[in-house]
Amino acid sequence: MSGALLVVGDVVTDVVARHDTPLAPGTDTAADIVTLPGGAGANVASWAAHHGCPDVRLLARVGTDAAAGHARVLRESGVRPHFVVDAEAPTGTVICLVDAHAERTFLSDGGAVLRISPSDWSPELLDGVGHLHLSGYLFFAEPSRSLAVTALDAARTAGIPVSVDPASAGFLRQTGVESFLESAAGADVLLPSADESAVLTGLPEPADAAAKLSRLFPLVVVKLGASGALLVRAGGPGGERVPGVTATARDTTGAGDAFTGAFLAARLAGLGDAEAAAAGCRAGAAAVQGVGARPGERRDA
DSSP, X not given: OOSEEEEEOOOEXXXXXXXXXXXXXXXXXXXXXXXXXXXHHHHHHHHHXXXXXXXXXXXXXXXXXXXXHHHHHXXXXXXXXXXXXXXXXXXXXXXXXXXXXXXXXXXXXXXXXXXXXXXXXXXXXXXXXXXXXXXXXXXXXXXXXXXHXXXXXXXXXXXXXXXXXXXXXXXXXXXXXXXXXXXXXXXXXEOOBHHHHHHHHSOSSHHHHHHHHTTTSSEEEEEOGGGOEEEEETXXXXXXXXXXXOOOOSOOTTXXXXXXXXHHHHHHTTOOHHHHHHHHHHHHXXXXXXXXXXXXXXXXX
């Protein structure tokens, strides 16, 4: 596999609040708070570039309030941003609450993210592209869902493989599993977390969920956090386990995006699926050791 990686997804501003004590309703809780660039799509693109993908592009919609700053950071990380600048809606914002166990909870305001539409798509975006990746957040509202389907269909027509990350177990529950699966139909690779695979199938065991999803997608890669990853291929015998990498977690925000970015970079470089998943596990372990969702972001915080 060769060619550029095109990511279609989200760019947001993350406000990361790390608190060592439980949240105290109705009063104050001490926290360390930083503002950093984020967004699942942008994170995946940045990690892919960090892991050696020489040509990474990102299509996203942002507000005029932060477009220039986000574009600068992405270029510095090796990503070519293709931004649609929205004069009416601000750039999306996510408040990331990170507890003493490094587990994160998100409060999300999509802003301009979900206003991306098929009119923002151009066939020229696929010129020289070897793989298209779609952030699952696009599938949870209109018109972004229609944009995702338009991009997926265009890539399939051009013979370009497509991957999808379901992105959010909570939003999958709210918007409906059938809607997501119908819209993502035709993708070559599905990259859910264990929670997302359970929501998509109703099966709590990742191996069972992956086997069921492999009837719909040729390759299913379930991200298992510290436990590694599970690969199941359509029609293949069982699944293939890839071990995790030991790390001391400080913030799990963006760990799944790090896995996905490294996985896609490795596949585009010609590595096999298991080797690519191992690269993803290493990237995920690196991500959780610092604060923020991007490579190099506040790694010493």
